[in-house]
Amino acid sequence: MGTYPDLPSYVLESGEDLQDVVDKNADELIGKTTITKFNHTKIPYLPKVLSIAKALPLQLHPNKELASQLHSRDPDQFTDPNHKPEIALALSDFEAFCGFKPLKDIQRLMKLPPLQPFLPSVEKPDFDDQTLKHVVKAMLTASDEAIKKTNDALLQLPKEQFGADSYIPELIPRLSKQYDKTDNGTVVALITMNYLRLKKGDSIYIPADGIHAYLSGDIIECMARSNNVLNTGFCPRADRNSIDMFISCLTFTPHSPDECMLPPKTFEKSKNGKTQVYAPPLAEFSVLSTELGDGEEETVEAIGGPSIFIVTGGEGSLKADGKEHKLSEGYIFFVGQGVEMEFRATKGLQIYTAYVE
Structure with missing residues:
Protein backbone atom coordinates (compact mmCIF):
# COMPACT_ATOMS: atom_id res chain seq x y z
CA MET A 1 0.00 0.00 0.00
CA PRO A 44 7.82 7.93 3.59
CA TYR A 45 6.61 4.46 4.62
CA LEU A 46 5.48 1.26 2.94
CA PRO A 47 2.90 -0.91 4.75
CA LYS A 48 2.23 -4.49 3.64
CA VAL A 49 0.12 -7.47 4.67
CA LEU A 50 2.04 -10.75 4.56
CA SER A 51 0.62 -14.26 4.89
CA ILE A 52 3.61 -16.53 5.41
CA ALA A 53 3.22 -20.23 4.60
CA LYS A 54 6.93 -21.11 4.58
CA ALA A 55 10.12 -19.40 5.73
CA LEU A 56 10.89 -16.19 3.85
CA PRO A 57 14.56 -15.63 2.91
CA LEU A 58 17.12 -15.06 5.64
CA GLN A 59 17.84 -11.42 4.97
CA LEU A 60 18.88 -7.95 6.00
CA HIS A 61 18.29 -4.47 4.61
CA PRO A 62 21.30 -2.20 3.95
CA ASN A 63 21.63 1.02 5.93
CA LYS A 64 21.26 4.43 4.24
CA GLU A 65 24.91 4.87 3.33
CA LEU A 66 25.25 1.40 1.80
CA ALA A 67 21.82 1.54 0.14
CA SER A 68 22.89 4.72 -1.63
CA GLN A 69 26.09 3.06 -2.88
CA LEU A 70 24.30 -0.11 -4.01
CA HIS A 71 21.58 1.89 -5.77
CA SER A 72 24.11 3.89 -7.78
CA ARG A 73 26.03 0.70 -8.62
CA ASP A 74 23.06 -1.58 -9.46
CA PRO A 75 19.76 0.34 -9.69
CA ASP A 76 17.93 -2.65 -11.20
CA GLN A 77 18.40 -4.74 -8.07
CA PHE A 78 18.59 -1.95 -5.47
CA THR A 79 15.74 0.23 -6.63
CA ASP A 80 16.16 3.15 -4.20
CA PRO A 81 18.88 4.78 -2.07
CA ASN A 82 17.00 4.47 1.22
CA HIS A 83 17.30 2.26 4.30
CA LYS A 84 14.53 -0.13 5.36
CA PRO A 85 14.04 -0.54 9.11
CA GLU A 86 10.70 -2.26 9.68
CA ILE A 87 8.21 -3.64 12.16
CA ALA A 88 6.21 -6.86 11.96
CA LEU A 89 2.90 -6.83 13.82
CA ALA A 90 1.21 -10.21 14.32
CA LEU A 91 -2.38 -10.72 13.12
CA SER A 92 -2.21 -14.39 14.16
CA ASP A 93 0.30 -16.77 15.72
CA PHE A 94 3.60 -15.73 14.12
CA GLU A 95 7.07 -17.29 14.11
CA ALA A 96 10.25 -15.41 13.29
CA PHE A 97 14.01 -15.46 13.61
CA CYS A 98 15.13 -12.01 14.71
CA GLY A 99 18.65 -10.78 15.48
CA PHE A 100 21.49 -12.67 17.12
CA LYS A 101 21.07 -14.47 20.43
CA PRO A 102 23.09 -13.38 23.47
CA LEU A 103 26.71 -14.49 22.95
CA LYS A 104 26.71 -16.84 25.94
CA ASP A 105 23.77 -18.75 24.44
CA ILE A 106 25.52 -19.10 21.07
CA GLN A 107 28.77 -20.10 22.79
CA ARG A 108 26.94 -22.84 24.72
CA LEU A 109 25.49 -24.30 21.52
CA MET A 110 28.80 -24.07 19.67
CA LYS A 111 30.22 -26.57 22.18
CA LEU A 112 28.06 -29.28 20.56
CA PRO A 113 30.44 -31.51 18.55
CA PRO A 114 28.66 -31.09 15.14
CA LEU A 115 29.11 -27.29 15.35
CA GLN A 116 32.76 -27.08 16.38
CA PRO A 117 34.10 -27.10 12.77
CA PHE A 118 32.56 -23.60 12.36
CA LEU A 119 34.64 -22.11 15.21
CA PRO A 120 37.93 -20.25 14.56
CA SER A 121 40.97 -22.56 14.53
CA VAL A 122 42.51 -20.45 17.29
CA GLU A 123 39.90 -20.15 19.99
CA LYS A 124 39.75 -16.89 21.95
CA PRO A 125 39.08 -16.98 25.69
CA ASP A 126 36.00 -14.82 25.14
CA PHE A 127 33.29 -15.58 22.58
CA ASP A 128 32.85 -12.04 21.23
CA ASP A 129 31.13 -10.42 18.25
CA GLN A 130 34.17 -11.11 16.04
CA THR A 131 33.95 -14.81 16.89
CA LEU A 132 30.25 -14.67 16.00
CA LYS A 133 31.14 -13.02 12.69
CA HIS A 134 33.60 -15.84 11.92
CA VAL A 135 30.99 -18.49 12.83
CA VAL A 136 28.26 -16.95 10.66
CA LYS A 137 30.60 -16.57 7.68
CA ALA A 138 31.83 -20.15 8.11
CA MET A 139 28.26 -21.42 8.16
CA LEU A 140 27.27 -19.37 5.09
CA THR A 141 30.29 -20.50 3.06
CA ALA A 142 30.07 -24.17 4.10
CA SER A 143 29.46 -26.71 1.34
CA ASP A 144 26.11 -28.42 0.77
CA GLU A 145 27.59 -31.65 2.11
CA ALA A 146 28.92 -29.97 5.29
CA ILE A 147 25.54 -28.40 6.06
CA LYS A 148 23.66 -31.67 5.46
CA LYS A 149 26.15 -33.54 7.64
CA THR A 150 25.75 -30.92 10.42
CA ASN A 151 21.96 -31.11 10.36
CA ASP A 152 22.00 -34.92 10.39
CA ALA A 153 24.46 -34.94 13.30
CA LEU A 154 22.41 -32.43 15.30
CA LEU A 155 19.33 -34.63 14.88
CA GLN A 156 21.23 -37.55 16.44
CA LEU A 157 21.89 -35.65 19.68
CA PRO A 158 19.63 -36.12 22.73
CA LYS A 159 17.13 -33.25 22.95
CA GLU A 160 18.33 -32.23 26.44
CA GLN A 161 21.76 -31.30 25.03
CA PHE A 162 20.11 -28.26 23.39
CA GLY A 163 19.01 -26.90 26.77
CA ALA A 164 16.62 -23.93 26.39
CA ASP A 165 16.91 -24.24 22.59
CA SER A 166 15.03 -27.55 22.43
CA TYR A 167 13.14 -26.25 19.38
CA ILE A 168 16.26 -26.77 17.23
CA PRO A 169 15.81 -30.51 16.53
CA GLU A 170 12.08 -29.89 15.96
CA LEU A 171 12.69 -27.19 13.35
CA ILE A 172 15.51 -28.86 11.38
CA PRO A 173 13.18 -31.35 9.59
CA ARG A 174 10.57 -28.66 8.95
CA LEU A 175 13.02 -26.17 7.44
CA SER A 176 14.84 -28.91 5.52
CA LYS A 177 11.55 -29.99 3.96
CA GLN A 178 10.70 -26.41 2.91
CA TYR A 179 14.09 -25.79 1.29
CA ASP A 180 16.70 -28.52 1.61
CA LYS A 181 18.97 -30.14 4.18
CA THR A 182 21.81 -28.29 2.42
CA ASP A 183 20.41 -24.76 2.94
CA ASN A 184 22.96 -22.75 4.94
CA GLY A 185 20.20 -20.59 6.43
CA THR A 186 18.97 -23.45 8.62
CA VAL A 187 22.18 -23.68 10.66
CA VAL A 188 22.69 -19.90 10.85
CA ALA A 189 19.13 -19.22 12.00
CA LEU A 190 18.76 -22.09 14.48
CA ILE A 191 22.15 -21.76 16.16
CA THR A 192 22.88 -18.01 16.15
CA MET A 193 19.48 -16.23 16.00
CA ASN A 194 16.59 -15.60 18.39
CA TYR A 195 13.56 -17.78 17.62
CA LEU A 196 10.33 -15.98 18.53
CA ARG A 197 6.76 -17.22 18.80
CA LEU A 198 4.38 -14.24 18.81
CA LYS A 199 0.65 -13.98 19.43
CA LYS A 200 -1.82 -11.59 17.80
CA GLY A 201 -0.94 -8.02 18.81
CA ASP A 202 2.73 -8.76 19.47
CA SER A 203 5.23 -6.82 17.39
CA ILE A 204 8.96 -6.89 16.62
CA TYR A 205 11.26 -4.13 15.38
CA ILE A 206 13.99 -4.89 12.82
CA PRO A 207 16.60 -2.10 12.51
CA ALA A 208 18.49 -1.53 9.27
CA ASP A 209 21.35 -4.07 9.16
CA GLY A 210 19.33 -6.45 11.38
CA ILE A 211 19.31 -10.12 10.30
CA HIS A 212 15.86 -11.74 10.25
CA ALA A 213 13.62 -14.36 8.64
CA TYR A 214 9.87 -14.79 9.02
CA LEU A 215 8.65 -18.41 9.29
CA SER A 216 4.88 -18.48 9.47
CA GLY A 217 1.77 -16.45 10.25
CA ASP A 218 -0.14 -13.38 9.11
CA ILE A 219 1.37 -9.97 9.81
CA ILE A 220 1.16 -6.27 9.12
CA GLU A 221 4.64 -5.24 8.03
CA CYS A 222 5.59 -1.59 7.79
CA MET A 223 8.94 -0.22 6.69
CA ALA A 224 10.67 2.95 5.63
CA ARG A 225 10.09 3.67 1.94
CA SER A 226 12.48 1.12 0.43
CA ASN A 227 12.53 -2.28 -1.20
CA ASN A 228 16.25 -3.04 -0.82
CA VAL A 229 17.15 -6.47 0.51
CA LEU A 230 20.13 -8.82 0.73
CA ASN A 231 19.27 -12.55 0.89
CA THR A 232 21.54 -15.34 2.06
CA GLY A 233 19.46 -18.41 2.96
CA PHE A 234 16.01 -20.05 2.75
CA CYS A 235 16.16 -19.45 -0.99
CA PRO A 236 17.82 -21.00 -4.06
CA ARG A 237 21.56 -20.29 -4.39
CA ALA A 238 20.88 -18.28 -7.54
CA ASP A 239 18.79 -15.82 -5.48
CA ARG A 240 21.45 -15.22 -2.82
CA ASN A 241 23.59 -12.14 -2.65
CA SER A 242 27.35 -12.16 -2.17
CA ILE A 243 28.24 -13.61 1.24
CA ASP A 244 31.06 -11.08 1.66
CA MET A 245 28.64 -8.21 0.98
CA PHE A 246 26.07 -9.70 3.36
CA ILE A 247 28.64 -10.11 6.16
CA SER A 248 30.02 -6.59 5.61
CA CYS A 249 26.52 -5.09 5.98
CA LEU A 250 25.52 -7.06 9.03
CA THR A 251 25.49 -5.67 12.56
CA PHE A 252 26.85 -8.36 14.90
CA THR A 253 25.23 -6.94 18.00
CA PRO A 254 23.51 -9.70 19.98
CA HIS A 255 20.40 -9.09 22.06
CA SER A 256 17.84 -11.02 24.04
CA PRO A 257 14.48 -12.01 22.52
CA ASP A 258 12.79 -9.38 24.73
CA GLU A 259 14.89 -6.64 23.11
CA CYS A 260 13.41 -7.57 19.71
CA MET A 261 9.90 -6.78 20.91
CA LEU A 262 8.06 -3.50 20.28
CA PRO A 263 5.22 -3.28 22.81
Missing part, protein backbone atom coordinates in the same frame (compact mmCIF):
# COMPACT_ATOMS: atom_id res chain seq x y z
CA GLY A 2 1.30 3.48 -0.76
CA THR A 3 3.28 5.15 -3.51
CA TYR A 4 6.34 2.94 -4.00
CA PRO A 5 6.74 2.71 -7.81
CA ASP A 6 7.12 -1.11 -7.92
CA LEU A 7 3.53 -1.60 -6.78
CA PRO A 8 1.69 1.73 -6.40
CA SER A 9 -1.81 2.19 -4.97
CA TYR A 10 -4.60 3.66 -7.09
CA VAL A 11 -7.65 5.71 -6.09
CA LEU A 12 -10.72 3.47 -6.44
CA GLU A 13 -13.13 6.13 -7.77
CA SER A 14 -10.85 7.69 -10.39
CA GLY A 15 -8.19 5.06 -11.10
CA GLU A 16 -5.48 7.69 -10.55
CA ASP A 17 -2.06 6.73 -9.21
CA LEU A 18 -2.03 7.84 -5.56
CA GLN A 19 1.33 9.60 -6.02
CA ASP A 20 -0.16 11.77 -8.82
CA VAL A 21 -3.03 12.80 -6.52
CA VAL A 22 -0.59 13.55 -3.70
CA ASP A 23 1.71 15.61 -5.95
CA LYS A 24 -1.20 17.81 -7.08
CA ASN A 25 -2.27 18.49 -3.47
CA ALA A 26 0.98 18.01 -1.55
CA ASP A 27 0.59 20.74 1.08
CA GLU A 28 -2.98 19.70 1.84
CA LEU A 29 -2.44 15.92 1.91
CA ILE A 30 1.19 15.43 3.04
CA GLY A 31 1.62 18.70 4.91
CA LYS A 32 4.49 21.16 4.92
CA THR A 33 6.05 19.66 8.07
CA THR A 34 6.42 16.18 6.52
CA ILE A 35 7.56 17.61 3.16
CA THR A 36 10.24 19.66 4.93
CA LYS A 37 11.33 16.73 7.11
CA PHE A 38 11.95 14.38 4.16
CA ASN A 39 12.50 16.93 1.40
CA HIS A 40 9.98 15.26 -0.96
CA THR A 41 6.23 14.70 -1.38
CA LYS A 42 6.35 10.89 -1.32
CA ILE A 43 4.77 8.85 1.46
CA PRO A 264 2.24 -1.01 22.06
CA LYS A 265 1.52 2.14 24.03
CA THR A 266 -1.60 4.20 24.59
CA PHE A 267 -2.16 6.62 21.69
CA GLU A 268 -2.65 10.14 22.98
CA LYS A 269 -4.98 11.12 20.10
CA SER A 270 -7.38 8.26 20.84
CA LYS A 271 -10.52 9.79 22.38
CA ASN A 272 -12.12 6.53 23.58
CA GLY A 273 -8.97 4.56 24.40
CA LYS A 274 -9.58 1.96 21.68
CA THR A 275 -6.36 2.73 19.76
CA GLN A 276 -2.78 1.77 20.61
CA VAL A 277 0.43 2.86 18.89
CA TYR A 278 3.50 0.84 17.90
CA ALA A 279 6.25 3.46 17.68
CA PRO A 280 9.68 2.25 16.49
CA PRO A 281 12.71 4.52 17.10
CA LEU A 282 12.72 6.20 13.67
CA ALA A 283 11.22 9.20 11.91
CA GLU A 284 9.44 7.57 8.98
CA PHE A 285 6.38 5.93 10.59
CA SER A 286 4.44 4.50 13.49
CA VAL A 287 1.49 2.07 13.33
CA LEU A 288 -1.87 2.31 15.10
CA SER A 289 -4.08 -0.62 16.08
CA THR A 290 -7.76 0.19 16.57
CA GLU A 291 -10.02 -2.58 17.86
CA LEU A 292 -13.78 -2.09 18.36
CA GLY A 293 -16.51 -4.44 19.50
CA ASP A 294 -20.02 -4.44 18.01
CA GLY A 295 -21.55 -0.95 18.30
CA GLU A 296 -18.40 0.65 19.75
CA GLU A 297 -16.97 3.96 18.52
CA GLU A 298 -13.55 5.56 18.41
CA THR A 299 -12.29 8.97 17.34
CA VAL A 300 -8.67 9.44 16.31
CA GLU A 301 -7.83 13.14 16.44
CA ALA A 302 -6.14 14.80 13.46
CA ILE A 303 -2.61 13.57 12.76
CA GLY A 304 0.00 16.00 11.42
CA GLY A 305 1.01 13.82 8.46
CA PRO A 306 -0.52 11.37 5.95
CA SER A 307 -1.99 8.00 7.02
CA ILE A 308 -2.90 4.76 5.28
CA PHE A 309 -5.17 2.27 7.02
CA ILE A 310 -6.48 -1.20 6.24
CA VAL A 311 -9.50 -2.93 7.76
CA THR A 312 -8.45 -6.49 8.65
CA GLY A 313 -11.75 -7.58 10.21
CA GLY A 314 -15.35 -6.60 10.83
CA GLU A 315 -17.66 -3.95 9.37
CA GLY A 316 -18.57 -0.39 10.19
CA SER A 317 -18.19 3.18 9.04
CA LEU A 318 -15.73 6.06 8.93
CA LYS A 319 -16.71 9.72 9.24
CA ALA A 320 -14.00 12.09 8.00
CA ASP A 321 -13.97 15.53 6.43
CA GLY A 322 -17.78 15.75 6.50
CA LYS A 323 -18.35 12.46 4.66
CA GLU A 324 -19.28 8.95 5.77
CA HIS A 325 -17.62 5.90 4.24
CA LYS A 326 -18.44 2.21 4.57
CA LEU A 327 -15.75 0.00 6.12
CA SER A 328 -15.36 -3.72 5.52
CA GLU A 329 -12.56 -6.29 5.67
CA GLY A 330 -9.90 -5.50 3.06
CA TYR A 331 -10.88 -1.84 2.58
CA ILE A 332 -7.90 0.53 2.39
CA PHE A 333 -8.02 4.32 2.86
CA PHE A 334 -5.47 7.07 2.38
CA VAL A 335 -6.07 9.91 4.86
CA GLY A 336 -4.49 13.33 4.37
CA GLN A 337 -2.80 15.16 7.24
CA GLY A 338 -4.99 17.13 9.62
CA VAL A 339 -8.13 14.97 9.19
CA GLU A 340 -9.94 13.61 12.23
CA MET A 341 -11.28 10.04 11.88
CA GLU A 342 -14.47 8.81 13.56
CA PHE A 343 -14.92 5.02 13.47
CA ARG A 344 -18.08 3.11 14.31
CA ALA A 345 -18.30 -0.67 14.34
CA THR A 346 -21.49 -2.47 13.39
CA LYS A 347 -19.86 -5.90 13.49
CA GLY A 348 -16.55 -5.51 15.33
CA LEU A 349 -13.68 -3.66 13.64
CA GLN A 350 -9.93 -4.20 13.47
CA ILE A 351 -8.00 -1.40 11.76
CA TYR A 352 -4.27 -0.88 11.32
CA THR A 353 -3.03 2.59 10.38
CA ALA A 354 0.47 3.56 9.27
CA TYR A 355 1.25 7.25 9.66
CA VAL A 356 4.01 9.81 9.90
CA GLU A 357 3.97 12.97 11.97
